Amino acid sequence: MLDKIAYVAVLAFVMVTADLKQYRLARFREKVAYGSLLAVALYLGIVFVARRQEWPNLSTLFDLLKGPAGKLVKSLS
């Protein structure tokens, strides 16, 4: 678990450090959008570190199409 925390933290630190100068100059709108992306990244980071694959993610949405897509493939073959 520690290695995963370090993995996410180091990458996040590098990203924020690289963007800090531009972030300070950005408008409020850009700052909100950047913050929203960081919030999503934080959530996904927790999913990754805690190995909570069952938590809601994009795959949860996409898997809703598994049934119809499977039927479509079967009908083709």
Place this chain on the structure above:
Amino acid sequence: MNRPASISSIQMATLFLFFMTGSSIVLIPSPLTHAAGAGAWLSLIIAWSMGALLLACLLYLYRKNPDLSLLSSCRLALGTIPANLLMIPIVLVMFWNVAGIVSEIGLFFKSTMLKETPTSVVHALMFIMISLTARAGIVVIARMSALLLTLMVAFIFIVLIMVSNLYQPDFLLPVLPNGIGPVLQAAYIAYGFPYSELIVFAFILPLVRREESRKVSKHLYIALSVNGLLLLISILGSLLVLGPLSGDLKYSLFQLARLIFIREIIERIESVIGFSLIVGFYFKASILLFILVRTVVEWLDLRDERLFALPIAFVCLLLSVTTYTKESSLNEMVNVVWPLLDNLCYVLPMLLVAAVTFLRSILTRRTRD
């Protein structure tokens, strides 16, 4: 990316060719031959034809509004609120699309060259590279593409020529032992990946210099034809050497490279070939990340594109390590769910916008008359 940048029509076609061929040349032969056997080349031709139709639709929109991206065309045709709502699934799928390409790179390394290295490390290194590339902007990407594309295509031909002593033409028959069904199933896979993905280019076609906008159609069709030809020869090459086994062995071109043996002088060169093939994955991911960043910035009416390259790449990285982490689930996603998802989230919105634009142009013409 923060200054207005434009590229030539040929550069856009090169990016298009790289995007369409990049990862598919390594990944496509195996699922296609697995589903359709020796009829895989027929499936590719069917999927390619569908791709050509989609390209025609995309170019129709471009001809109507050469300065507008798909998002702006959508806003013009449907209005701001419906367009913004339509963008939600497109952007979500694009996020996973970038993550999916990198997941495939991770799997490729895991099962071929870097078996002991954690996949998340490969993903992180890949994302650092693609985010810096996307941050550098379209002009830099376009300039890089010519050399790297030449390198990739050259290595593909080198592999196919060096294994030519192993070709067995008998493996190309029978073409349809179980009827047309398996061929259609394989065509469905190839249509989803890579052909329906070409829609994303509708977001960056306005980056072509205005004076060259007339040449775009011709160049993109040439690029699509070259892509079809490259995929076709890679499928035929895999079938000619591996025969029925080509469906069971992933990364056919890499497997072919392993078989190269010329008088004990040239052998075991698959790693060199493998890294050149990875260039295709890297470039496809970079182009798509650039398109994603540009689309998000345009959608949310933001100014500084450079600022968003890293956080978007970071979200994509975390998606790649938290979704479809098992090989079987990723394969099911790509081969079964992805074509339908692409149709719903990429193709359908574009067809809708094209249909509305077409109807509006007819109505406008009639009103004038």
